Amino acid sequence: MTLREKTAQLVGVWVGASDEGGEVAPHQHEMEEPPDLGTLLPYGLGQLTRPFGTAPVDPALGALSLLRSQQRIAAANRFGIPALAHEECLAGFAAWGATAYPVPLSWGATFDPSLVRRMAATIGRDMRAVGVHQGLAPVLDVVRDARWGRVEETIGEDPYLVGTVGTAYVQGLESAGIVATLKHFAGYSASRAGRNLAPVGMGPRERADVILPPFEMAVLEGRPRSVMHAYTDTDGLPSAADEALLTGLLRDTWGFTGTLVADYFGVAFLKTLHGVAEDWSDAAALALAAGVDVELPTVKTFGQPLLDAVESGALPEALIDRALHRVLVQKAQLGLLDADWSPVPAVLADTDLGEPEKLRGLVDLDRAENRRLAAQLAEQAVVLLRNDGLLPLRHPARIALIGPNGDEPTAVLGCYAFPVHVGGQHPETPLGIELPTLHEALTAEFGTEPVTVRGVTVDGDSTDGVAEAVRAAREADVVVLALGDRAGLFGRGTSGEGCDAQSLELPGRQRQLLEAVLDTGTPVVVTLLAGRPYALGRAVGEAAAIVQCFFPGEAGTQAVAGVLSGRVNPSGRLPVSVPVHPGVQPSTYLAARLGQAGEVSSSDPTPAFGFGHGLSYSEFTWSGLQVEVAETGTDGEFRCAFELHNTGARSGSEIVQLYLHDPVASVVQPVQRLVGYRRIPLDTGAGCRVEIRLPADLASFTGRAGHRIVEPGALELRISASSTDIRFAVPLRLTGPVRPVDHTRRLHPVVTVGAADGS
Known part of the structure; x- marks a missing residue:
């Protein structure tokens, strides 16, 4: 190959992209003129x-x-x-008419890699x-x-x-x-x-x-x-x-x-x-x-x-x-x-390619099996943050659906979903997929149409609609308050690429709407369709329930409605912490001691709801801890087990989370960090024995010399329902010399689910 033929294989060409109108990618307006394909293609x-x-x-x-x-x-x-040929596929194939799955933050909320x-x-x-x-x-x-x-x-x-x-x-x-x-x-x-x-x-x-x-x-x-x-x-x-x-x-x-x-x-x-x-x-x-x-x-x-x-x-x-x-x-x-x-x-095999218009509609990228899978993901990704007992709703006669995301079809989509990413620049084109609004989903779920009032827009300054929202709330048995984000690109939304926030305050005037509705005294279910966590202010202590969804995709509103009615038992867990205060950033659960609350600072980053948190309509009991190996060498393995039972009135899933705490190390460590987890579905009345094998490799970190090591000393395994809900704290000890490890180390614990003792 000639040098020019070689370099031709090292580039892409974006046919159809234009520097006119909105940007699909950063600095798209700085692109050169479209390449002359007649000159380029002879080289490949x-x-x-x-x-x-x-x-x-x-x-x-x-x-x-x-x-x-x-x-x-x-x-x-x-x-x-x-x-x-390459394409985006962040939350589904980014093509017109293709299934819009939940965004990756919702994948994390499922704690379900197999799904x-x-x-x-x-x-x-x-x-x-x-x-x-x-x-x-x-x-x-x-x-x-x-x-x-x-x-x-x-x-x-x-x-x-x-x-x-x-x-x-x-x-x-x-x-x-x-x-x-x-x-x-x-x-x-x-x-x-x-x-x-x-x-x-x-x-x-x-x-x-x-x-x-x-x-x-x-x-x-x-x-x-x-x-x-x-x-x-x-x-x-x-x-x-x-x-x-x-x-x-x-x-x-x-x-x-x-x-x-x-x-x-x-x-x-x-x-x-x-x-x-x-x-x-x-x-x-x-x-x-x-x-x-x-x-x-x-x-x-x-x-x-x-x-x-x-x-x-x-x-x-x-x-x-x-x-x-x-x-x-x-x-x-x-x-x-x-x-x-x-x-x-494959989709064009055995078809007549000579009459293109006859091909229109031939390919279905949103098949029924896709939609079922999108619904399953959305249902597992819904996180119930708070519930004072109001949920599931028992067929309320009068539902007020209030908020900017209550009657907006694209409120469930992230910025890389085709209807937002590209479709927004082509308003004359249909969405290409069914996107039922929360209004439509609640109507179908409860058999009664809610009174729907926007109140405010997602990021506007006007509060003119708040008074109408308050009236609707006072006349209702329950309020579903639909707040959150509008996905977009480069400032055209409140979440998405180039849509960075100065604080984690709810965008626009949504906090004012939230407080006005809470003041009515009507039970409020705060429902968030968002791309990031937000500080929720008074809702943390005053809302009857809080349901968190991270852009749950085309089946998202039905999943939310199912959680509200009880048809879906929520099992999602937070993949990110929800803050108390909007300005305490950056703050994640993965912090060292001085990154957490203390007397040395008046700024408190303690979350309202921590990483891994999520409620269920089932009740689970954790009992019978047995520690088989609590001390091992720096090349060894710890072993323990416990029993998990669903003592609630319905089937559900618990997510067992394993955190490691290293109280003394040669370099500063996070107070705790996730080293394993397992989603465990259990029928009502059922139980299981959960056995854990934890290799010492999982205690490794980058030491003073810049190399990954396993150090001897005390450890604590926290077997938890979330980063803030420890069920068993297991003291452990590593013995022997400092052991260097590399990318060949073991990366996972072994968590085995078997029959409960005596069952």
Whole structure:
């Protein structure tokens, strides 16, 4: 291959993207003119960017368009190599008419990796069926500051939860033949003050023990075939130019062999935002040398500027060959280099491609099985934060549905759901999927139509509608108060990419509406459809119930209605803490002693509801703790067991959570951190024996010398219902020498559920 043919395989092209109107991606308006495909394609093409996720298109017609593009690309270059097509799939395939699943923060709330794995496999099959090869998910960023707009895209504030659920997503997507892409590697969520793309000031120990473990687990256990670098710089070093991170750690240590792709315009940002590159050639050389293989979304620096860098001697051609080898190996794995390769996707097989309009409606990306799975995820993700006994509702005669999210179809969607991400720029186009409002869901659930009053908008300043809301509340038996967010991009919403918050106060005038409705004395069920946790003020102590949902997807309102009626027994748990005060940030449960409340500061970060919290309509008893091995070497394993019984009047699920407390260590440790969990469904009256084997490796941390170690000394295993609800505190002790460990260490406890003693 010529040098130009080689570099052509290292770029994507975004056909149909425009610098006019709203932005789909950051700094999209800075894109160069659309590339001249007639000039580019004879040399080949690495990737096609978002053929379905750029504008609304019928899925069958989109598949046909992609087929024809691939035929043109393969025919134009002398090797007959087609492009790899990638798409977003953060909360479902980001295509018109595709199922909108709950956002990743809701995946975390389920504490159910197996269900997330099933969802990802289903998403992958839909993508593969229409000719897509790569999905830009999952997001493995750990929440460090809930003001960050992209909290909704994350799985939570704990690295073990993020790692296990994210790895399950990778396994599901890859099982369908889709290349999973881990992002954003690494540290994006730790930006200062929660501002998008802001510098990251964390130290190497926080990076090693909080930010990197989810990526490490996903690489080792999920076997993804792609990773995307982060936009941010850490201590002055941009991720896109960090060779120690992208090559030294990811490839040389962890053994990753796939492709490393740029976040959109991320290579160019080395010049425009980070100021570490003098020109486009310099930016391309820095990124390629660090380990970036493919520039996305469209050719900018890896085109002529990269050629110039090689021809000037600033960059050795061997680095081009290194990236090219990775790209071509991946294309070979996908069958794109096979002699009998065909661009015809599965959904168009045995169809007449000569009459495109007859294909319209042929492909269903929101099948009944998808919708059932979306409903199951949504139901498991609903978190009941508070309940004074009002819930489940016993067929109230008069329901007042008040609040800005009560009658809004898209209130259940995050910013990467197609109707929000792209559809918002095409208001003339139907949503493409059924999105019942909470008004419609409550009407169907209870058989009576609630009186619905908006009161205020999500983020407006007007309170003119509050008086009407108060009247409706006074005349009702119960109020369902629907508050929360509106997803959007770059300031067009209150949650989503580029929609960062200055505090965790409810947006707009929602707090005033909340207080006015509470003042009526009518029982209030606060229901949140949001992308991040918010301080709820008086509701924490005065609301009859609080139901937290993190953008639960197309089946979300039915899930909420089911929880309110009792048809669904809530089992979700908080993947992020809910604060008492809106301004105490950043604050997560994963804090050291001085990060928690104390006499040294008048600022109290104690949460209103802690990580892992969630109520049920069932009652569970934990009893009969037995500690079999409480002392072991630094290479050993602890063992204990207890019994769990459902003593309530209905079937339900308890989530057993394992936290490790290290009271004395050579470096400061979090007071506790999650090291394991297990979702356990039990019928009413049923019980089980839960056996725990905890390897000493789970006590490892990054020591003073910067290496991961297991230290001898005292530990405490906290077997808990949440980070704030410890059921058993088990004293443990590690003996022997300090033991170095690496990425080959054990990453999980073994939690076995068996028959209860005597049953």
